[in-house]
Amino acid sequence: MLPEHKLKILLDLVKSSSKDELSWMNGYISDIIGEETRKMPVTAKATINKVTIAYGTETGNSKRVATDFAAKAKKNGINAKVVSLDQYRLNDLAKEEYFLTIISTQGEGEPPEAAKKFYDHIHHNGFKLEKLKYSVLALGDTSYPLYCKAGEDVDEQLQKLGGKRIAEMQKCDVEFEEDANLWFSKVLKTLSDNKESNVVPTALPETAKKSAGKKSYSGTIITNINLNDRGSNKETYHIEIAADEVEYEAGDSIGIVPENPDKMVETILSFAKGINAGKKIQYKNESYTIFDLLKYKLNISHLITAVVKRYASIVTQEIPETKIDLLNLLKIYPVKDAAQFEEVLGILNPIAPRLYTMASSPAANNGEVHITVVKDVFTVNEEKKFGICSAFLGRQNINTPIKFFVQKNKRFRLPAPDKDIIMIGPGTGIAAFRSFLAERDATGASGKNWLFFGEQHFAVDFLYQTEIQNWFETGVLTKVNVAFSRDQPEKIYVQHRMWEQGAELYKWIQSGAHVYLCGKKDPMSVDVEHALMGIIEKFGEKTKEEAREFFIQMENEGRYSEDVY
Amino acid sequence: MEEQHNLSGIEKIKQASDGLRGEIEQSLKDEITGAIREGDQAVVKFHGMYQQDDRDRREERAQKKLDRLYTFMIRLRLPGGFMDAKQWVAMHSIAGDNSTGVIKITTRQTVQLHGLIKSKIRPTIKSFSEAGLDSIATCGDINRNVLCSAHPKQSPIHEKVFAYADKISEMLMPKTKAYYEIWLEDEKIADKKEEEDPLYQDRYLPRKFKIAIAIPPNNDVDVFGNDLGLIAIIENNELKGYNIAIGGGLSTTHGNPSTYARLGTVIGFTDTEEKTMKAIYEVLTVQRDYGNRSDRKLARLKYTIDKYGVDWFRTEVEKRAGFKLEPARPFQFTERRDYFGWYQNNRGLWYYTVFVENGRVTDDEQAALKTALLEVAKTNKVSFRFTANQNVIISDISEKDKDSIQKILEKFNIIAHTEASSVVRKNSMACVALPTCPLALAEGQRYLPNLIGKIEPLMEKHGLVNEDIIIRMTGCPNGCARPYIAEIGFVGTAPGKYNLHIGGDNQGMRLNKIYKENLDEPAILNELDNLFSQFKKERTIKESFGDFTVRKQLI
Ligand code: SRM
Ligand SMILES: Cc1cc2nc3c(=O)[nH]c(=O)nc-3n(C[C@H](O)[C@H](O)[C@H](O)COP(=O)(O)OP(=O)(O)OC[C@H]3O[C@@H](n4cnc5c(N)ncnc54)[C@H](O)[C@@H]3O)c2cc1C
Ligand SMILES: Cc1cc2nc3c(=O)[nH]c(=O)nc-3n(C[C@H](O)[C@H](O)[C@H](O)COP(=O)(O)O)c2cc1C
Numbered sequence A: 001m002l003p004e005h006k007l008k009i010l011l012d013l014v015k016s017s018s019k020d021e022l023s024w025m026n027g028y029i030s031d032i033i034g035e036e037t038r039k040m041p042v043t044a045k046a047t048i049n050k051v052t053i054a055y056g057t058e059t060g061n062s063k064r065v066a067t068d069f070a071a072k073a074k075k076n077g078i079n080a081k082v083v084s085l086d087q088y089r090l091n092d093l094a095k096e097e098y099f100l101t102i103i104s105t106q107g108e109g110e111p112p113e114a115a116k117k118f119y120d121h122i123h124h125n126g127f128k129l130e131k132l133k134y135s136v137l138a139l140g141d142t143s144y145p146l147y148c149k150a151g152e153d154v155d156e157q158l159q160k161l162g163g164k165r166i167a168e169m170q171k172c173d174v175e176f177e178e179d180a181n182l183w184f185s186k187v188l189k190t191l192s193d194n195k196e197s198n199v200v201p202t203a204l205p206e207t208a209k210k211s212a213g214k215k216s217y218s219g220t221i222i223t224n225i226n227l228n229d230r231g232s233n234k235e236t237y238h239i240e241i242a243a244d245e246v247e248y249e250a251g252d253s254i255g256i257v258p259e260n261p262d263k264m265v266e267t268i269l270s271f272a273k274g275i276n277a278g279k280k281i282q283y284k285n286e287s288y289t290i291f292d293l294l295k296y297k298l299n300i301s302h303l304i305t306a307v308v309k310r311y312a313s314i315v316t317q318e319i320p321e322t323k324i325d326l327l328n329l330l331k332i333y334p335v336k337d338a339a340q341f342e343e344v345l346g347i348l349n350p351i352a353p354r355l356y357t358m359a360s361s362p363a364a365n366n367g368e369v370h371i372t373v374v375k376d377v378f379t380v381n382e383e384k385k386f387g388i389c390s391a392f393l394g395r396q397n398i399n400t401p402i403k404f405f406v407q408k409n410k411r412f413r414l415p416a417p418d419k420d421i422i423m424i425g426p427g428t429g430i431a432a433f434r435s436f437l438a439e440r441d442a443t444g445a446s447g448k449n450w451l452f453f454g455e456q457h458f459a460v461d462f463l464y465q466t467e468i469q470n471w472f473e474t475g476v477l478t479k480v481n482v483a484f485s486r487d488q489p490e491k492i493y494v495q496h497r498m499w500e501q502g503a504e505l506y507k508w509i510q511s512g513a514h515v516y517l518c519g520k521k522d523p524m525s526v527d528v529e530h531a532l533m534g535i536i537e538k539f540g541e542k543t544k545e546e547a548r549e550f551f552i553q554m555e556n557e558g559r560y561s562e563d564v565y
Numbered sequence B: 001m002e003e004q005h006n007l008s009g010i011e012k013i014k015q016a017s018d019g020l021r022g023e024i025e026q027s028l029k030d031e032i033t034g035a036i037r038e039g040d041q042a043v044v045k046f047h048g049m050y051q052q053d054d055r056d057r058r059e060e061r062a063q064k065k066l067d068r069l070y071t072f073m074i075r076l077r078l079p080g081g082f083m084d085a086k087q088w089v090a091m092h093s094i095a096g097d098n099s100t101g102v103i104k105i106t107t108r109q110t111v112q113l114h115g116l117i118k119s120k121i122r123p124t125i126k127s128f129s130e131a132g133l134d135s136i137a138t139c140g141d142i143n144r145n146v147l148c149s150a151h152p153k154q155s156p157i158h159e160k161v162f163a164y165a166d167k168i169s170e171m172l173m174p175k176t177k178a179y180y181e182i183w184l185e186d187e188k189i190a191d192k193k194e195e196e197d198p199l200y201q202d203r204y205l206p207r208k209f210k211i212a213i214a215i216p217p218n219n220d221v222d223v224f225g226n227d228l229g230l231i232a233i234i235e236n237n238e239l240k241g242y243n244i245a246i247g248g249g250l251s252t253t254h255g256n257p258s259t260y261a262r263l264g265t266v267i268g269f270t271d272t273e274e275k276t277m278k279a280i281y282e283v284l285t286v287q288r289d290y291g292n293r294s295d296r297k298l299a300r301l302k303y304t305i306d307k308y309g310v311d312w313f314r315t316e317v318e319k320r321a322g323f324k325l326e327p328a329r330p331f332q333f334t335e336r337r338d339y340f341g342w343y344q345n346n347r348g349l350w351y352y353t354v355f356v357e358n359g360r361v362t363d364d365e366q367a368a369l370k371t372a373l374l375e376v377a378k379t380n381k382v383s384f385r386f387t388a389n390q391n392v393i394i395s396d397i398s399e400k401d402k403d404s405i406q407k408i409l410e411k412f413n414i415i416a417h418t419e420a421s422s423v424v425r426k427n428s429m430a431c432v433a434l435p436t437c438p439l440a441l442a443e444g445q446r447y448l449p450n451l452i453g454k455i456e457p458l459m460e461k462h463g464l465v466n467e468d469i470i471i472r473m474t475g476c477p478n479g480c481a482r483p484y485i486a487e488i489g490f491v492g493t494a495p496g497k498y499n500l501h502i503g504g505d506n507q508g509m510r511l512n513k514i515y516k517e518n519l520d521e522p523a524i525l526n527e528l529d530n531l532f533s534q535f536k537k538e539r540t541i542k543e544s545f546g547d548f549t550v551r552k553q554l555i
């Protein structure tokens, strides 16, 4: 419908634009149509020249989005300062004018670790933010019961403190790119107009389409073995689940909602005087017995402070702001009667799913998913406790049915078959690479494969040792290096092995190898990243700065990917 | 010397091993397996180690996707079984840090540690070395640990005789520096000439070679079970020289009639140290040149001698030595035992022989033996002597220190334990067998204690409680606990099944014979019940059980 000359301009523009720019334009234009009013094009010099983009991230998505937007803002002549919320000087908040928050939700509707300080700060009222004009982008995942909760809280609190919304909060599901761009185009526009009138008075009902949850599969556990030998400090379960119709790719995870242990539920009930465990009550417009509710639906361990607060007001007692499980709450701050206990049920959060990286490959293990789960052990004032889901999975006998959903991980994928890969996966991090290797073995990929694995003791903790030996003997694995931290006086970890192999490692990277890291986030992933940058610096004869840029470059090209937790 | 054809695989490995180096350096670097390379498994034996795996754990580990639990057993070189207090302390902590923790006293007067994983071998050998201990040539086709009658009370010149164990061991050590290079990471030697080995060359011996020295009248070392035995000839407290016995060997193979146990043959006497050493040396060279290098089952000295004849062999040795052996001197063995409890030697030093069931030094319900011996060692007022019956003598204690040692032994119930154990239990031995020994067909040290527990009541029933009958058990016919020269021998044939041997004498001068085959426990107890009751009724005064069974022609 466009006349020749306009069409040409458009096509040129499209050709010369990146995917992101296009989707931005898309959002921009659709908005204009939406408001049916012409606006001056953003490319014109904007009158606002200072915004702060503060992000709170756990696994890096929010950061990626924030830096990306800052770059775009600059293109539009707006000087945007990007800062991580744990670096952010809280006193500056009062001075801020334009303040954009990009924050994900973690744990049980909680903010990421790095955003806690900020989150708590804005929740302690007693100060005002008259100047503040803000908007929130909330990253989340619809498969979690409290979708984008942290973002919601921040958006709400900033308003309570007197801040003015310049664009409604945008929630984004796991595939966040599109919605995020839409939000930013709106923000940019209002910034460019610089019209107080653009302030959105109150939160509008969320417009972003909320993807309808994830497909839930029902599988059957066909194998459950503890991979650690006698004398190990650990229990790591190799679990195989048969589920014919399941669809996934190597690199994906599955999500599982655990059940609470009977014993825990029973003791809790024993502390609720006169309660009838069999009594049915409504929950999310279904009816459950109180017992089932506690066993299958409600999180009763490690309650978040918000819940503890509400509990305090129900039992009308002073309770310090800490995480604590329901049982101890009931012990220390008993409920008056059954009625009060039912009231408490009302404030408990649903049990959140736990994610487990798949250790199987669609090509090699058709109709099955395998996971590698380490029993989570921790102590709370000298009492030894086990993680709910890992212990739950450890308890499962074969032939038990189990429900799960598949959690795609687009940023953790095998490269083209002829590309070389370096896999760093200590502990349960091996799961992802058992999947990768099985996949590459089954599909006969020609690229070379190098694995780094680490655990505590060679004799009892070498997860999947015989499979790794077979892959090495058959040439699927080109190189393997292992680090066992406790077999000698000094601790040796994967990063030490990487340093020993530094020259070779850098050679592989130079010739285009993709690097993958999977496993525990703290401290492992941090140490490994440092080692990698150090190796690039030393063997690439670069400065620290160059090494860092090289590394970021790899990330952007998708040649460095993490699946850490 | 005849040219030999179709050499066995091991022969090729030895010769290709570049002075017993093999590919060990690479084997140690193979990160994903606990094993070492095939060829190296033969080579490390010369360094005193065996690759093993815990056979009890194989199935379950396979389930867990874990490789076999490969570990290494290391055996120390302790000529005459001697170790000082500091060395004991070192060994104790090494065992705790790197191995299963059990200190295993062997039937050849030394100790073994089991369960070292590959990455622990170097640290272990280094720590041993710092304590002045090594494991060179304690396994492999070479001269092994040299035995000597253990107890100094046996003779005023025990010390003089004992010194030979060390001299012989030194003389017969391999010249290669591989052990120091690989395990202690010493400088590689530039000039291989330093390593030239006129005795072993690059072939070493066709098979293991064992030497023992006995001081009559006690044959505690089973001198005739060795390839070469020296019998000290002592006249009015003077060492005159040695009778030399050759061709002892106590192993057989089920279903291989050409294998047999053999006692050493006395071939003569040497009067001076120089001649004795020379004669020993040449026995090895003759075996080196004439021993069978194609069939390892027939490679021991005993087969070489029976092939060429004793006289030929003696002449060949004399020719090489350059002198004739004198006729053997008379000697007599009247016993074969350890002297449990306190004894004093001629110089007034005190000795306490501790009963260590099957040589396993560890803390158990009956006695905290390992802890006790550590405390004893820490006093630094003692030394240790291992016996060929898997026991230990706390040694060389001066009069003034005796009480303090006594107190420690009492505190940990060691004395009570030694005294409370029955005569038959103290006389018995079993080999290691399961779970570590790859050749085991049946249980050894894990089973005998409990079988003895069922034999004791039988002896009581027939009033034989104080008879020192010698009972020995092995998990296979290799004979590591010398069952073929026991009065009652059990040789494993299959799980829970043993051949019952009887007819050996009490002094270790006569082999026993198979009496019944493949017996399970009830059958064993039934047979012994009958034999004991017959023995009780029909024995002559002082007649030993072994002699009785022969006189009665039971075998
Ligand atoms: C530890 C010990 C038994 C004990 O409980 O004390 C022992 C243990 C083993 N012997 Fe032995 N032998 C031991 C004394 C003996 C004796 C007794 C003696 O020497 O007085 C004999 C019989 C005498 C003889 O050699 O004729 C003996 C004849 C064998 C044989 C058969 C040799 C032959 O001529 O066929 C083997 C198998 C082989 O060498 O092929 C063997 C092999 C073995 C091995 C190393 C199994 C192997 O080859 O992999 C056993 C290790 C088990 C373990 O896990 O520890 N062992 N072995 C003894 C260590 C002595 C030492 O300190 O050096
Ligand atoms: C993308 C992704 C992939 C993953 N892949 C794997 C994998 O492959 N294998 C694997 O094993 N794990 C994996 N995880 C981790 C896994 O999802 C779970 O977090 C882990 O199993 C622990 O869950 P849990 O229910 O057993 O422990 P939880 O009960 O959730 O407890 C977890 C932690 O919370 C704290 N806590 C809990 N209760 C209390 C209390 N009462 N008082 C004080 N502190 C308390 C403790 O620190 C405890 O360690 C992955 C996680 C992610 C995000
Ligand atoms: C352990 C864990 C718990 C999570 N809990 C929630 C949640 O309760 N609600 C939610 O909406 N999203 C939840 N998510 C999803 C994340 O918010 C989502 O993956 C987001 O993209 C992460 O962004 P980030 O990398 O900036 O932290 C959770 C993710 C993980 C790994």
Ligand code: SF4
Binding pocket: B431, B432, B433, B434, B437, B438, B439, B440, B441, B444, B474, B475, B476, B477, B478, B479, B480, B481
């Ligand atoms: S006798 Fe047989 S079973 Fe016993 S230790 Fe020797 S080789 Fe092993």
